[in-house]
Amino acid sequence: MHRIVSKKQLSEEVFRITVEAPYIAEARKPGQFVIVQRNSDYAERIPLTIADADPIRGTITLIFQTVGKSTHKLAELEVGQYIQNILGPLGRPTHIERFGRVVCVGGGIGAAPMYPIAQAMKQAGNHLIVILGARTKELLIMEEEMRAIADELIVVTDDGSYGRKALVTEPLKELCQASPRPDCVVAIGPPIMMKFCAETTRPFGIKTIVSLNTIMIDGTGMCGGCRVTVGEETKFVCVDGPEFDGHLVDFNNMMLRLSAYKEIEQKAHEECHLEMKLKEMNSAKGKGNP
């Protein structure tokens, strides 16, 4: 059982929770993730990346977006309540080394798992450039945290509501064209963003690492649901990854595999919203008639 010690809503859809998980807090390294399951009875097991950890307090921080039923239900939990199951840390840690100039691209919720990686890259002595991107200002997260560690921070929004009006690939391309060139790029965000980041750096031959978040059940290598094609080979994201060479990942196949349960998930998501609305209406009614 893992008690929620703090919770903050970062935007309409994005939540940050800190939960007790002493072993994970001690063992986790940048790039690793956990599997979270609200309860053992009927809840889904979902992979979430670790945004931060405090080994002394024995807590880990998770940042997630409410994209479906399971994440909505997770967001409903309040401080003092418990998450029954958290397994981790899972996956191979990020390979951190002194590359020289490192660009970290965090798109949307991808900024959360990017934070510990950026931190470690900085600590390893790299010149750290961070590109943060979001659809709109509302959805931008981790700006302050990143500003504190980055040598350069570039903020972009799709709609221009904050920072520069651009996709993350635009400043990324400019950095690739500039001198000195980046020695390593790390991109985490929606699959389509990672795909285009990899396409942006490919002509320049700059090493590009992406972190994949695929469908998983166990997260320990047992089910194979997370498998992706990487350079003609089948790899398991949970044990071989989650990070891979972005130039070798078959993103199209990965995106299609991610949509395997789309219809079922959409239906569950809609029902979930309906339920939340009903609850809201009931509580409003309750307030009106004491």
Add this chain to the structure above:
Amino acid sequence: MIDTTKKLTPKERLAIPPQEMPAQDPIARRRNMEEVALGYSEEQARLEALRCLQCKNAPCIPSCPVRIDIPGFIAQIAEGNYKEALTILRESNLFPAICGRVCPQEVQCQSTCTVGRSLKDIDKAVSIGRLERFAADWERLHGELEVPPVKPSTGKRVAIIGSGPAGLAAAADLAKEGHQVTIFEAFHKPGGVMIYGIPEFRLPKAIVQREIEILERMGVKIITNFLVGRTRSLRDLLEKDGFDAIFIGSGAGLPKFMGIPGENLVGVFSANEYLTRANLMKAYEKGKADTPIYPAKRVAVLGGGNVAMDAARMAVRLGAEEVFVIYRRTEKEMPARVEEVAHAKEEGVIFRFLENAKRILGDEKSRVIGIECLSYQLGEPDASGRRRPVEIPGSEHVIEVDSVIVAIGNESHPLLLQTNPEIAVDKHGHIITDETGKTSMDRVYAGGDIVLGSATVILAMGQGRRAAASIHNFLMGNS
């Protein structure tokens, strides 16, 4: 009616007809998850028990991986002393309700039964497994749960990695000797393959939970959501957490795929994934479970083992209209238990023997629409003694399906070995142990599928028990 009060002659015993196992109606069970085999009635059990010749040399015992006193427990059932029968079973096997259901008796104890040999038909051997199940179920239905006595504490602590058959069997023996046992399980529920893999209709989860409850009452501690190698290392368990010895029973691990084109299409699953969604995550309880299962009307299952049968029969229950088992040899060579194959056939599973998948076909959205197969014929025997299947050139043909489940076994799990290079493994990645289950790392033992590759519940239990015995000797300074 047979007079059970007087001693029967072998001839009279051989004349008793083998008792059929009552089962749920095949049409009804296609749509439910309840157990298929219903178990003997008391009368049937006693009749079946009387068929045992009580051979002096008992050829069945050495054919049992845990060497149960088979004539001994059967004699007690014949007398109506079910509790005594169970006591004899439990001396060698703490999990008779499980083994009575899932052991491949026809290639173990029943394969050497004198009754089967005398009647020149192995199917007419005494149904040892069904009797084992009867005795265990009788206690479950009529008696109090009996917790085996535990010796005074030795003060020694043993960590067990994995709560599947090997780990549970090792835990039981070590706890009995008075050692303090902690089991670490990566999943959120203990039981390993008996919980995530073997379906409810073949092994009800309540039975597994009950067996685990016995262990907990014996003082065994179970910690779930703990992946040794990631959450904490083997070395930490020994050096920081004060465990005196470790048993690794982490199981098989990564599912194998065929390596054919189309295997990463949407709608292709490992049997592990398919069964875990259905069993552990309860995806069959639609409307309750949050974990979805891929909706499929025509399913191809690749493979011929018990896992393939489980996946095929699960697909039937989840609403598939046609389910094909594609196996490249013939029925005779299939490794699955005879009873599972028979049950699958009764439930309408279609067997396509001497065929094998060449590639999986998808539509423009990368969703499975068919499987292209080749036909085979049997050639000369290979190293395993089975006749080698040889492909017939130009025999390509397509079976229309919307889902493919790959059930061709597992590769060994790389995690513990990645994080503990001092443990020696063979070229398949299986842990190398000596005859006592000891690995190359000091104080670390192993058993089950991580040593054997894909095996059975009972073989894993046998390995767990063997390692438990040597851990006990080591802890007591006897070795």
